Amino acid sequence: MAISATLNAPQSLLQRFHACSPEEFPGGMDYVSRFNGIASYLAENVHPSVTISASLVDGGFLTDHGPQHVRTVIDKASELLNTASDSVLTCYEAYLLLAAIHVHDVGNMSGRDEHELGSADIMSRLGALFGSDDVEKRTIFKIAQAHGGRIGGDRDKISRLQESEHLLGQTVRPRFLAALLRLADEFADDRTRAQRLLIDSGVLPRESEVFHKYAYALHSVVVAGNTARLSFEMTRADAASLYGKRDGEVYLLDEIYERVIKMHAERMYCMRFLRPAISIDRLDISIRVYGPGYADDPLAAIDFRLEEAGYPLMPEGGILALCPQLTNHACGSPPTGTSLNIFLGGSA
Numbered sequence: 001m002a003i004s005a006t007l008n009a010p011q012s013l014l015q016r017f018h019a020c021s022p023e024e025f026p027g028g029m030d031y032v033s034r035f036n037g038i039a040s041y042l043a044e045n046v047h048p049s050v051t052i053s054a055s056l057v058d059g060g061f062l063t064d065h066g067p068q069h070v071r072t073v074i075d076k077a078s079e080l081l082n083t084a085s086d087s088v089l090t091c092y093e094a095y096l097l098l099a100a101i102h103v104h105d106v107g108n109m110s111g112r113d114e115h116e117l118g119s120a121d122i123m124s125r126l127g128a129l130f131g132s133d134d135v136e137k138r139t140i141f142k143i144a145q146a147h148g149g150r151i152g153g154d155r156d157k158i159s160r161l162q163e164s165e166h167l168l169g170q171t172v173r174p175r176f177l178a179a180l181l182r183l184a185d186e187f188a189d190d191r192t193r194a195q196r197l198l199i200d201s202g203v204l205p206r207e208s209e210v211f212h213k214y215a216y217a218l219h220s221v222v223v224a225g226n227t228a229r230l231s232f233e234m235t236r237a238d239a240a241s242l243y244g245k246r247d248g249e250v251y252l253l254d255e256i257y258e259r260v261i262k263m264h265a266e267r268m269y270c271m272r273f274l275r276p277a278i279s280i281d282r283l284d285i286s287i288r289v290y291g292p293g294y295a296d297d298p299l300a301a302i303d304f305r306l307e308e309a310g311y312p313l314m315p316e317g318g319i320l321a322l323c324p325q326l327t328n329h330a331c332g333s334p335p336t337g338t339s340l341n342i343f344l345g346g347s348a
Contacts (some may be wrong), residue, residue, distance in 0.1 A: 010080040012217060013089075017098060020091035026136075026168035032097045033158045038129055042102050042107055050106055061208045063193035063215050065105045072192050073101050076184035079223035083282070088277040092170045096179045099130070100143040104181060119144045139167055146178035146184050158273055162238065177271035183280070186266045187228060189259075190218045206244035210255050213243050217252060226281040228267070231289045232256055236299055253287070260285055263307040282307035 011019075018032055025031040050065040077097065081088060089097065103119040120141050123130055130137050146157040161174040194216035198204045204212055211297055217238070220231040234252055242249040271280065282305055289300040315321040 013074055013081060013094060013098065014078075015087075016087065017094040020094070024091040025095065026092065026170055029189070034131060035095055035098055038099060039102060041129060042106070043070075046106055047102075061195070061198070061205050061210050061212075063195075065188070068192050069105065069188060071100055072188040072190065073104075073184045074098065075186040076221070076223065077101065077180055079187075080180060080274075080280070082185060083225060083280070084277050090170065090172070092167075093172050093177060095180060096136075096140055096143060096172060099140045100177065100181055101184075103140065104144040104147050104185065105346065114152065125215065133168060136168060136348070139172070143174055143178045143181060147182045147280040153210040156269075158269075159253040175273045176277070180278075183266060183274070186263050187221050187223060188272075189215060190221050191216050199257075207246050208244070208249055210243035210252065213238065213252050214255050216261060223280065226279055227284055228265075228280055228282075229284045229286070230260065231286045231288075233290065236289060236291055237288050239300075239330070256287065260306060268308060 020032060022028045022030045022032075027038060048067045051062050101283070103122060106119050106122045123137055123141060124265045130140070142161055146161060149155075149157065151274070152155055152158065158175050158178045161178055163175050164171060164173050166172075181308055192215075194212045195204070196216060198218060199212055212329060213234075217232045217234045219233055220229070238252050242251060260283060267283065271278075274280075285302075285304050285306065287300075287302040288298040289302075290296065290298050307334070320326055
């Protein structure tokens with residue numbers, strides 16, 4: 001039965017993409033071969049250096065940002081896409097998404113700060129590997145850089161992208177692709193990113209400890225239907241210990257609570273751009289704490305669900321905070337009354 005289930009499993013994003021023919025891309029070009037070249041070069045020459053380079057620049061030691069993380073992000077994007085009833089990506093959109101996934105974290109080579117912007121430099125250095133169309137490469141960069149960071153203090157970067165636009169004769173959806181990458185990246189922060197040997201050896205820099213302990217505790221993230229299920233496991237010693245986090249220290253359980261709340265916020269944010277094609281409505285969290293033996297029942301079992309609840313609150317700035325385009329129509333805003341008089345049909 002296990003073999004049958006595997007053979008009948010939904011296709012991954014990569015499988016669907018590799019089944020595309022040149023006729024489904026701009027100009028009848030072989031984008032599948034182009035992507036394979038990009039993926040191979042980055043996996044061999046760039047991705048393995050990202051984590052090490054970031055550590056040299058910033059200190060500490062990042063969780064994995066190399067080839068395995070890229071594979072996990074692609075896997076989570078596949079799971080998200082498989083929740084849709086029909087295929088929701090064109091072949092060209094699949095190329096743009098996969099290329100963006102491969103470059104979204106490479107900017108860490110120059111340091112963690114504003115790393116999401118660093119992919120532009122890497123893409124420029126790789127030249128013809130990404131083709132010769134700047135408009136296409138610019139779109140890949142925009143999708144990649146929207147996975148994090150701020151613009152003028154504003155974290156809502158996806159809204160600044162076009163909902164739909166024409167690119168080399170095809171219609172693409174930058175917002176949808178950026179939200180898909182961002183949520184897949186959020187769901188990819190699991191055990192595969194942790195440095196188990198360094199954890200066990202006790203040689204991790206103190207400021208990085210809890211990031212690796214969190215990743216290692218998260219042994220499973222499964223996206224199915226309208227739910228993402230996260231499974232954590234730790235020992236009693238893990239639960240009782242304080243771990244370094246930047247300049248402070250924190251209990252692992254408190255770190256898990258903080259991180260899943262952030263994931264909940266990211267889920268709500270990305271759903272704004274992914275619905276109705278994809279709708280992940282909740283996070284189901286399972287945490288188990290075990291003693292040293294393998295046969296014992298868990299010492300503690302914590303299960304909870306994160307989903308939108310309660311009545312939404314108006315922000316402190318009222319409607320002007322939600323709709324800044326109304327600023328010139330607010331009574332008393334300079335020039336006083338002018339916009340309101342024009343709106344009512346009077347003279348300025």
